[in-house]
Amino acid sequence: MxxxxxxxxxxxxxxxxxxxxxxxxxxxxxxxxxxxxxxxxxxxxxxxxxxxxxxxxxxxxxxxxxxxxxxxxxxxxxxxxxQQEVVPLPHYLPFLDDLKSAGFKTGVATSAPLANLKLILDSLQIDAKMDSLMASEDVSQHKPHPEVYLKSAEKLGVSPNACVVFEDSFSGVTAALNAGMKVVGVLSSHSREELPPCSLYINDYREINATRVLNLLQH
Ligand SMILES: O=P(O)(O)OC[C@H]1O[C@@H](O)[C@H](O)[C@@H](O)[C@@H]1O
Structure with a gap:
């Protein structure tokens, strides 16, 4: 596969x-x-x-x-x-483990600077679980431009149409769609009506698992 x-x-x-x-x-x-x-x-x-x-x-x-x-x-x-407040979204860590057990490559693609990325990954101790990390310094054009997602796919060695992106903002969802990827909208900051159309929407990670993500890639 x-x-x-x-x-x-x-x-x-x-x-x-x-x-x-x-x-x-x-x-x-x-x-x-x-x-x-x-x-x-x-x-x-x-x-x-x-x-x-x-x-x-x-x-x-x-x-x-x-x-x-x-x-x-x-x-x-x-x-x-x-720095004293870093907590993941509900059920994020078990979901990440589920993806790793199912054989997914995983990455982070943010418009925030590398220092913010480092603070969050170090605090949650998930650095070693990510196969690609891209921050603001790694690209010349920012979301909604697809560069950060296309570069991530390249680093992961996965074609864009085999990537599922989790995004919560209008410019982020647009960037991932522009990269030709499937998008799951995370409704932490916006309602679904405020985002471009996504394949699926979740409020938190209790609503998703690796099998559902694999299904998205097959349709
Ligand atoms: O991780 P994301 O969603 O690409 O977001 C990065 C940006 O998210 C914004 O909400 C922050 O105010 C920015 O300072 C930050 O750089």
Whole structure:
């Protein structure tokens, strides 16, 4: 049988980090006197890369060194707030073990920086269970561009149509569909109506197992 894989987005898919990202952004934007609303966070922050987020909220193009500095400032704040709070989404760890027992290759593809990925994987001790790790630094074009998913498939040695992606955001689902992959929508931060059409939706990992994922690949 040809190899098959599951690729996980991170924020909102492995851990429910968005409330902590919101806290970090509130402190960060207050310092720069930038206005924001909860609705704006949902539409312009969840699952987006910092280049998009900063440019949207500062209302001018933020690139290069300035982007690097602002990103480092906000993401350090996030890691400080979140480091004592790292918990996976309900039943994520047994689901990951189920996938490994069924022979799946597994990877993570996030728009967050490598330091955030490291914090989460180290805290959950799942680093050794992942065959591919891709963070913001690994790509030149961010979600909704498919680069991070296509590169992950290449690293895993699995063709895109044999990959199932777990995603929770509009730009993330779009990226995975653009890569030609099947998508399971994780409803941690958005309702199904707010996401592009997915093959399946789950609220948490009690609702899925390796057999169901294999079925998705066969249809
Ligand atoms: O892991 P994902 O969903 O690609 O998300 C990454 C981004 O998710 C957002 O919600 C954060 O505010 C960003 O700072 C972060 O980089």
């Amino acid at each position: 040809d190899p098959f894989a599951v690729i996980f987005d991170m924020d909102g898919v492995i851990c429910h980090t968005n409330p902590y990202h919101a806290k970090a952004f509130e402190q960060f934007f207050d310092k720069y006197k930038i206005p924001y609303t909860e609705k704006e966070f949902e539409e312009h922050m969840y699952g987006k890369h910092n280049s998009y987020i900063m440019t949207h909220f500062f209302k001018r193009e933020i690139i290069g060194k300035e982007l690097q500095q602002l990103e480092e400032e906000k993401e350090s704040l996030f890691r400080e707030i979140y």
